[in-house]
Amino acid sequence: MKPNRYDYLVQQMRGTLSEVIESETDLLAWTKKYRLINGLPPELPPSQVAMYNDLSPEVVVMKGTQIFISEYLVNLSLWALDTKFGSRGNILYTMPTQLQMDDFAQSRIDKAIEDSTYLRRRFEKAFLAKQVNRTRLKRIGGSSLHLRGSDSLKQLISVDADIVINDEVDWFTEDTVAWSKERLGSAKQPLFRAVSKPTYPGYGIHLMYQNSDQRHWQIKCEHCDRWQVLDWEQNIVFDIDSETSSAYNIQCLCVHCKQILNRLSANGEWVADFPGRQVHGYHLSRLISPLANLKKMAEDSLNITDIPKIQSFYNSGLGLAYAPKGGHLSESELRFSSEYSFEPATSGYGGVDVGLKLHACVIQYTEDGLVVCQAEEFDDFSELDIWFKRNNLRLVVIDARGDPRATLEWTSKYPGCVYRWSHIENMNDVRYSEDTQEVKLNRTVLLDTMYSKIRDGQLVFPITIRQVPGFISHMRALVRELVKDQRLNRLIPRYVGAAADHYAFALAYSVLAAAHDNTSPPPRLTGRGDLVSAGQRSGMSTSSWTGSGSPRGWRVR
Ligand SMILES: [Zn+2]
DSSP, X not given: OXXXXXXXXXXXXXHHHHHHHHHHSOHHHHHHHHOOBTTBOOOOOHXXXXXXXXXXXXXXXXXXXXXXXXXXXXXXXXXXXXXXXGXXXXXXXXXXXXXXXXXXXXXXXXXXXXXXXXXXXXXXXXXHTTOOEETTEEEETTEEEEEEEGGGGGGGTTOOOSEEEEESGGGSOTTHHHHHHHTTTTOSSOEEEEEXXXXXXXXXXXXHHHTSOOEEEEEEOTTTOOEEEOOHHHHEEEEEETTTTEEEEEEEBOTTTOSBOOTTOSOEEEEESSTTOSSEEEEEOGGXXXXXXXXHHHHHHHOTTOHHHHHHIIIIIIOOOOOOOOOOOOGGGSEEESSOOOOXXXXXXXXXXXXXXXXXXXXXXXXXXXXXXXXXXXXXXXHHHHHHHHTTEEEEEEESSSSHHHHHHHHTTSTTTEEEEEOOTTOOSOEEETTTTEEEOOHHHHHHHHHHHHHTTOEEEEGGGGGSTTHHHHXXXXXXXXXXXXXXTEEEEEEEOSSOOHHHHHXXXXXXXXXXXXXXXXXXXXXXXXXXXXXOGGGSOGGGGTTOSSOOSOOOO
């Protein structure tokens, strides 16, 4: 049908009208009016108001967790859909996997719609008009919200978007960001938003933030009127109870006048390190979130040798990229004791590395923690039978790969006592299976656990262990590095080493075995006073603090 002048006029009027509607309902006003969270209008942290008002083409957000950024992204999506942003109102929302995206669509987006009378009506109308409203595609009056995993994006080659949202971009496959940006090619007012918890320095969102104008949230102290960016080490002060390792008296203090500082103060502003750069970058630490559990963060911050914990403290807590130091273990990091010598264990835990030789370690719980009692090399499995009996072994973990057949045969002689270990890439929690006598765990986690215990002084070595040929060099052979996983296309931590490392694995297996048996008494921490203030380093056993260049996050009070 040929359009006549009347149709043209109506179209013009509609266009003008929608422009008026758009300008009246900016994202912030729309959110306050139409979004209800738990039945109440949302209360935004002061730091996020500016983000809601920022409609510049490219915004990247490097963030900790529990800071309401998901809400921001949900609001942005629904607002754009509802108001036909950029005259089409097409949004492409992407998460690392379709599984995550579907879950998010149901738990966050569908919930947001259900919770709001206005949105429910809008979608009901769309539903009545027979517009699809499935998990992966939501439509209102010709506008579409596509919800896709980066693993299933390529099916959307024909999508023209006005807004592209990349959520948890550090876990995306590599070309996803560039590909999804191309979908903005025909947009009148293209908006690109990338958000993630950071992982490693110079990678993913951290790299994007580095290239942005790098905004920091500054707040003003109400006592001395001076401005500051909240910093864990500068502003947060606490004590710890050395017995329980719990933190108390946690306070946020002004870095200048040392009086109490309200970390949630509305008296704040974003300040860019590089004003004028095209990409706007926001860094959001959990310190500026009302949900922050400072006590838990303080306790995690002290776990300087527990690599996964400290990684999570920086990434999820502070929203900062972090790479744990992965250099060779130095001999001085081993806690030697002359009180112990090599002798058979009375109740031991064993680990066996299977190669040309069999390398075996035995450890045992004592008042000083786990002590290494044996480190030996054998030629065949029959010697392991004698070793097993001599050390009264409660549990043994053995490498499944070295000589699979002989290992299986030997293992089957000790049901419930010997387990074969295999590496599983994505398995960060230990999994035992009784019937097959197997234990599965990621190799990096296996070694992290042992090296953490060593650096933490929880493993004690008899001085005479220096005389065991190869022992120290095996322990030092492995270096923790970030390597590119070709399949996942991202950086992952991995131990690499060219030299022989048999005893390192044998000891790691015995540590795994000891951890499984929870009938044993827990290791007792030594060298710590009954109650020490956080700042009093002298009260700590020095070995517990190896690896920290400077006191982290705590101050002498
Ligand atoms: Zn002050």
